[in-house]
Amino acid sequence: MxxxxxxxxxxxxxxPMEVAIMGGSVTAIRYVVTFIFPVIIGLLTKWLYPALTQxxxxxxxxxxxx
Amino acid sequence: MAEAVWVLILLSVALxxxxxxxxxxxxxxxxxxxxxxxxxxLPVLVLAFLxxxxxxxxxxxxxxxxxxxxxxxxxxxxxxxxxxxxVAAGPYVSFxxxxxxxxxxxxxxxxxxxxxxxxVMSLSKLPFETALLGPRFTxxxxxxxLLIPVIAxxxxxxxxxxII
Numbered sequence: 001m002x003x004x005x006x007x008x009x010x011x012x013x014x015x016p017m018e019v020a021i022m023g024g025s026v027t028a029i030r031y032v033v034t035f036i037f038p039v040i041i042g043l044l045t046k047w048l049y050p051a052l053t054q055x056x057x058x059x060x061x062x063x064x065x066x
Numbered sequence: 067m068a069e070a071v072w073v074l075i076l077l078s079v080a081l082x083x084x085x086x087x088x089x090x091x092x093x094x095x096x097x098x099x100x101x102x103x104x105x106x107x108l109p110v111l112v113l114a115f116l117x118x119x120x121x122x123x124x125x126x127x128x129x130x131x132x133x134x135x136x137x138x139x140x141x142x143x144x145x146x147x148x149x150x151x152x153v154a155a156g157p158y159v160s161f162x163x164x165x166x167x168x169x170x171x172x173x174x175x176x177x178x179x180x181x182x183x184x185x186v187m188s189l190s191k192l193p194f195e196t197a198l199l200g201p202r203f204t205x206x207x208x209x210x211x212l213l214i215p216v217i218a219x220x221x222x223x224x225x226x227x228x229i230i
Contacts, residue, residue, distance in 0.1 A: 001207060005207065005214075016077065017158065019073050023070050024069045030181050034182055034214065044210050045206065
């Protein structure tokens with residue numbers, strides 16, 4: 001969950017485009033104010049949706065073993 | 067704009083030197099990928115900037131300032147959060163639109179809420195996410211990220227409105 005939210009918020013491939021069009025200050029401010037969110041969302045998922053975490057774990061394990 | 071050009075020049079030079087030091091032709095490959103990207107997105111970019119320019123004259127600045135400006139407060143941030151979700155386009159089309167809204171007088175809180183909402187809640191990504199990660203994951207994620215654009219917009223307005 002933290003990975004998906006992190007990828008949406010801080011897509012590095014989008015960064016040059018965002019700096020060029022929106023400006024360095026707006027981009028920097030956006031990164032600063034959203035910095036902590038992926039971590040918070042990851043922790044909230046574990047806390048609020050423990051069943052979902054359990055459901056996703058075996059899939060991750062299987063992928064790792066393959 | 068000038069500051070963005072300097073940031074991009076520095077970033078490009080640093081990445082070029084980094085790629086060149088690998089001594090495997092990565093720098094040439096990178097430049098070629100960049101050039102190919104530029105040519106493939108050129109028509110989209112031209113049209114997106116044209117649409118953004120026309121949007122800027124179509125949107126009366128007084129109206130944008132009233133609904134989305136710094137004085138709009140929570141209203142601007144909430145509208146920005148909802149609007150970002152509805153922009154179902156990639157960065158090459160969305161950024162010029164957001165930039166033209168910002169140019170028309172939208173506050174930093176609204177601009178950040180717009181960008182953040184588009185990043186984490188764009189409805190255009192939902193079908194792919196539901197298909198690949200499952201509806202339960204998508205629903206859980208959506209319920210958790212719902213407040214991010216509003217909080218991000220509020221923080222940007224609170225801490226950075228005075229310095230931008």
